[in-house]
Amino acid sequence: MENPRFDLMLISLQRAVLGHAWFEDQIFLPAFEAEPLLESRFVKEISQEHKDLDHLLKLLRKTHLAKRMEMEFTSTQFKALLTTHLLKEEDGLFPLTERILDEEGMNNLGAEMERRKMDVIKIFPPVKE
C-alpha cells in the first residue's frame, strides 16, 4: 500500500538536502578557497555530491511508485551517496578545516552561518501539508 505522505516526505527530504548544500556551498566551503589541498581533495567533490544528491531526489520525485524496481535502485543509490557524503564531511572535511582555521576563525564562520540562517529558510521554506 502506498503511503499518501510519500511525496511530502520526499519534498521535505529534498529541502533538508538543499539547505545543507546551500550552507556549505555558499558559506562554509568558500571560507577555504585559499587552501589548494582542501580545494582539490574535498571542495569540488563535496559540491558535486550536493548536485548529485539533488539530482537523485528529483529522479525519485519523478518516478511513479508503481515502478518499484526503479524506485528501489534510485533510493538505494541516494542512501549510499548521502551516507558516504556525510561521513566524508564528518571524518575528513570538518577535522581538516579545524586544522586550517584557528578558534577565532571557526567562531567567525559559525557566527556567519548563524547570521544567515534566515536566508536558507526563505530560500527553502518549510513544506506545508
Ligand SMILES: [Fe+2]
Ligand atoms: Fe554536504
